[in-house]
Amino acid sequence: MKILKIHIILSCLFIFSFLSCNQKKEQKVEHISSTQPEIMLDVLDLQTKNRLGKDTVVTITNDPVYRKEKKYKAVSASLLIKNEIDLSKIDPKNTKIVFECVDGYKPEMPLELFLKAKPYLAFQDSDAPKGTKWEIIVNDGNEMNADPFYIVYPSVSSKDARYKWPYNLVKIYLEPLNKSTLELYPLKNRKLESGYKLFKNHCLTCHAINGIGGTMGPELNYPKSVAEYWKEDELVKYIINPASFRNKVKMPTLGISKQQSREIVDYLKYMSENKKKI
Template sequence: MKTQLICLTLGVVLGSCGGSEKQASHSTVADTTVVKVVKDSLSVYLPDVKASLPEAQTVEVKDDPVFFKAKSYKAIPLQTVLDQFLPAYKKLDLSQTQIVFECEDGYNPSMSLAKILSKKAYLAVSDTDAPAGEDWINPKKGNHEMKIAPFYVVYTDVPAKDVTYKWPYNLVKISLSAASKELAVLFPKEDDTQVKGFELFKVNCLTCHSLNKVGGKMGPELNYPKSITEYWQVEHIKQFVKAPSSYRNDCKMPAVTHLSDRELDEIVRYLQYMAKHKV
């Protein structure tokens, strides 16, 4: 009953990135913010409210997984941002609520709201190392320049190697969604042997790839209309995940080196299961 109530209350689903919403001009920021809070109190389009954000403080990140070194940023505690723009979260069951980050480039990571609020998470608004007159430095991955602006979620107490925490940059929108609503079409209801693969896919793949049109848009959809397991050999799927650049030139996908062969097998078996459960 509680889960159903949360689903009805939230009314927020994973959607498209900032391209589907127009950024208000500076002169209309205040009016736009009021309309958004009244219309949808559980999502906020960050560029619209930039002028209304609390004053940022300098925070030190010991091990930044995007820059691969220690960094410092001007940033605002994420909880402070939620308190100001999404205060309705306080009435929800945090353990049953997902916080969804939507980025311009299609990266749509999500995680438990309770989990992220248990750490020192910040919304970074600028890089203290940026040249005068600029807010950000854009690192390069091969020949590809990574756009960090307009916002970046960082932590001062989470190690870079902990992949269960997401560090979304190029961030434009934050939404709250019922965990059950987001993942209902992906959970293997008919075969509990696939739950391990589902959990691994959710943490490691869903942020960039969609499945049955749920998830990130940075990488290709993996199940609809055709499952990747229907046109790629299993061994090639696993090898591609381990070393994408050995298959595609200037590939944006990073090499996934923290998953064992057994865990990759679990994910592939889950994808094979989902090939028979398309939506």
């Protein structure tokens, strides 16, 4: 009789443990695929409606885009967001801010980090030649214009990669911090996590996979993966130094090693077997 009771108790403990583990897994997945609402601000529309806020002049000691000291007419970006969005209804710690630019560039960063940095939304270059709003940007032989908006940080080092300095800015989105994690994370082969992180940090702002990411550069996975029609060694070399393959290429030198580039290519090969129709 005692043995029977022990068996019953152990069975109950096993069932309870099994259910608890499943609940933890479900909670983890639920956290990754957060249902926090997505919010969009059309900055051009807000300017038309005179809702950007009070303007001022800000000085950037070492501007990472123009590579020199610059002055801009600007408004407080953090105050603009607080005036337009009820932040009490979202969790800044679990939210990211995404910047959409005219050319399809789509960088992102944690909202909490962005707000603490006291960023500004520049709408005019004080150093621009007479009769123009912006000085032309020259980068690797390519000429670009910052118009209509440019995010700048007077008190942040331009060398701190955590902060994004998007120009040609037109829209701002607030999204769950882990949006797209399940879609892009290599769940079937976690050894490729390093390549996934490298791709996310260096490539996703310009390129999309299965429709997720920037549109400045081409979609890399659908309908045909770049890993399917490039020779693997050539693709590794191209990612390291695009200018060695194409004249006046827009893709920048990422400053990564050959091993890191190979990890990105391994991740791309994995995603080529996990396509999703756009």
